[in-house]
Amino acid sequence: MxxxxxxxxxxxxxxxxxxxxxxxxxxxxEIRFIGGGTTLIDLMKLNVEQPQTVVDINRLPLDKIEAxxxxxxxxxxxxxNSDLAHHPLVRKNYTVLSEAILSGATVQLRNxxxxxxxxxxxxxxxxxxxxxxxxxxxxxGSGCAAITGVNRSLAILGxxxxxxxxxxxxxxxxxxxxxxxxxVRGPKGERSIPxxxxxxxxxxxxxxxxxxxxxDLITHVTLPPPVPGSRSVYLKLRDRASYExxxxxxxxxxxxxxxxxxxxxxxxxxxxTKPWRSTEAEGELTxxxxxxxxxxxxxxxxxxxxxxxxxxxxxxxxAKRCLVHALKLATQTA
Amino acid sequence: xxxxxxxxxTSPADTRRExxxxxxxxxxSRLGMASLLATTGPxxxxxxxxxxxxxxxxxxxxxxxxxxxxxxxxxKHDLRIDPRTTLLDCLREHLHLTGSKKGCDxxxxxxxxxxxxxxxxNSCLCFAAMHEGEEITTIEGIGQPENLxxxxxxxxxxxxxxxxxxxxxxxxxxxxLLKEPCGPEDAEVxxxxxxxxxxxxxxxNIVAAVQQVRQNAKPREPG
Numbered sequence: 034m035x036x037x038x039x040x041x042x043x044x045x046x047x048x049x050x051x052x053x054x055x056x057x058x059x060x061x062x063e064i065r066f067i068g069g070g071t072t073l074i075d076l077m078k079l080n081v082e083q084p085q086t087v088v089d090i091n092r093l094p095l096d097k098i099e100a101x102x103x104x105x106x107x108x109x110x111x112x113x114n115s116d117l118a119h120h121p122l123v124r125k126n127y128t129v130l131s132e133a134i135l136s137g138a139t140v141q142l143r144n145x146x147x148x149x150x151x152x153x154x155x156x157x158x159x160x161x162x163x164x165x166x167x168x169x170x171x172x173x174g175s176g177c178a179a180i181t182g183v184n185r186s187l188a189i190l191g192x193x194x195x196x197x198x199x200x201x202x203x204x205x206x207x208x209x210x211x212x213x214x215x216x217v218r219g220p221k222g223e224r225s226i227p228x229x230x231x232x233x234x235x236x237x238x239x240x241x242x243x244x245x246x247x248x249d250l251i252t253h254v255t256l257p258p259p260v261p262g263s264r265s266v267y268l269k270l271r272d273r274a275s276y277e278x279x280x281x282x283x284x285x286x287x288x289x290x291x292x293x294x295x296x297x298x299x300x301x302x303x304x305x306t307k308p309w310r311s312t313e314a315e316g317e318l319t320x321x322x323x324x325x326x327x328x329x330x331x332x333x334x335x336x337x338x339x340x341x342x343x344x345x346x347x348x349x350x351x352a353k354r355c356l357v358h359a360l361k362l363a364t365q366t367a
Numbered sequence: 368x369x370x371x372x373x374x375x376x377t378s379p380a381d382t383r384r385e386x387x388x389x390x391x392x393x394x395x396s397r398l399g400m401a402s403l404l405a406t407t408g409p410x411x412x413x414x415x416x417x418x419x420x421x422x423x424x425x426x427x428x429x430x431x432x433x434x435x436x437x438x439x440x441x442x443k444h445d446l447r448i449d450p451r452t453t454l455l456d457c458l459r460e461h462l463h464l465t466g467s468k469k470g471c472d473x474x475x476x477x478x479x480x481x482x483x484x485x486x487x488x489n490s491c492l493c494f495a496a497m498h499e500g501e502e503i504t505t506i507e508g509i510g511q512p513e514n515l516x517x518x519x520x521x522x523x524x525x526x527x528x529x530x531x532x533x534x535x536x537x538x539x540x541x542x543x544l545l546k547e548p549c550g551p552e553d554a555e556v557x558x559x560x561x562x563x564x565x566x567x568x569x570x571x572n573i574v575a576a577v578q579q580v581r582q583n584a585k586p587r588e589p590g
Contacts, residue, residue: 140544
């Protein structure tokens with residue numbers, strides 16, 4: 034691991050002023066905020082991340098999980114994943130978020146990992162993690178070893194000729210289906226970013242993963258009030274029963290009236306370069322009867338633009354079946 | 368590099384004081400040094416020079432060292448450490464609490480599991496300097512050979528290990544699990560223990576040990 038200066042932020046303003054001196058935003062930057070450290074320290078040990086300054090933000094007052102006056106929820110940036118998953122309001126109103134978080138990692142890691150850190154979790158692509166291999170995300174312009182290499186676990190949606198890395202987070206998938214808003218404070222003030230606009234596609238710049246600018250500090254995430262009568266499911270398919278990243282996952286939030294779907298929010302994990310909201314699937318479901326044929330049409334729509342690589346063609350069918358089954362489970366319980 | 372409180376050890380008044388004070392670890396390393404000295408006379412100077420150079424390098428690194436006060440197993444330790452020092456390395460190398468083990472060093476195996484403020488974490492993925500003022504508990508703080516924690520006793524009773532390398536991490540997770548919202552079934556225990564890998568495959572006995580302690584404990588409300 035390269036040496037670095039470790040500082041503790043006194044307040045938000047100091048954290049922002051420190052990080053604003055970086056040339057790029059958080060991921061891969063020379064000045065990094067540290068929360069749980071479960072991604073950052075791991076990657077620093079591999080020399081994939083080499084920050085010169087690490088700013089500890091764990092003592093900032095950003096750990097609250099509280100109800101909002103409108104019935105929604107606000108989640109502090111450094112609220113731990115386990116606190117979020119087990120919070121009574123999350124278990125009651127946002128089951129899909131609780132299920133998604135608990136399906137990822139282990140108790141130890143969830144006790145450490147933070148909300149904002151999970152939003153910024155980096156890919157598990159093995160070429161990104163190996164500094165002796167080319168990777169456009171880690172070293173822009175060096176090439177993508179995954180496209181011609183081992184790509185079984187990598188993305189089939191939102192890829193480019195420069196990067197096919199999967200966003201590994203489960204939490205992000207549920208947040209996408211719940212239409213979370215990410216609140217950021219930066220050198221230019223505060224702004225709110227819908228999660229759909231927060232992560233960016235790799236395109237020609239896979240090193241850039243979010244719209245964050247240098248100095249931007251995620252302060253909290255808000256969830257809109259739960260939709261009355263809505264039912265949700267997070268279904269995750271993986272190689273092992275536990276402690277494994279998704280090959281395909283689906284977060285489904287559905288409202289039914291007399292077996293007719295009046296509202297649907299669909300997001301998928303394990304298949305996209307970002308948490309994959311599928312408005313295409315939502316379009317096929319809305320105002321339709323909750324039948325197998327409709328679910329299948331939605332799944333086909335969600336995967337229509339899939340571009341499988343040499344080893345991950347199976348993900349297209351797997352993801353479709355994952356979504357169909359999740360829809361079945363969600364509508365059965367309604 | 369560190370000034371840690373040493374556990375008081377009784378030393379017999381005979382001439383082999385140094386060896387008598389030894390733990391298994393220091394005994395073996397001293398034994399190695401003794402046999403090296405006995406067999407490689409000409410190498411001694413080189414070795415001394417090299418270790419002198421290492422000292423210099425270490426003190427150069429120590430320039431970046433930062434003062435840190437940690438509270439481990441109820442005892443305060445004033446240290447000077449490199450900011451890169453993980454909590455695991457700090458516990459093992461600076462405080463000589465070698466019960467926490469280094470397996471993968473990447474948060475995948477759970478051998479390094481300790482408690483911070485009563486919650487289990489992977490100490491290999493923590494920078495020690497970030498945990499000032501927090502209550503850190505290691506396997507040494509859970510129980511001692513003469514006074515085992517019920518979970519340690521259950522692991523012995525159920526033969527819940529083979530080589531033993533993962534055991535301290537397994538026990539730290541199992542002790543934490545007692546206060547976590549874990550359901551009653553074996554399947555739920557397995558899920559909650561999935562962050563601790565056992566290459567020997569003692570899993571059925573580990574689950575049996577955990578379940579026995581849970582059954583003996585007062586009924587707890589999940590949740």
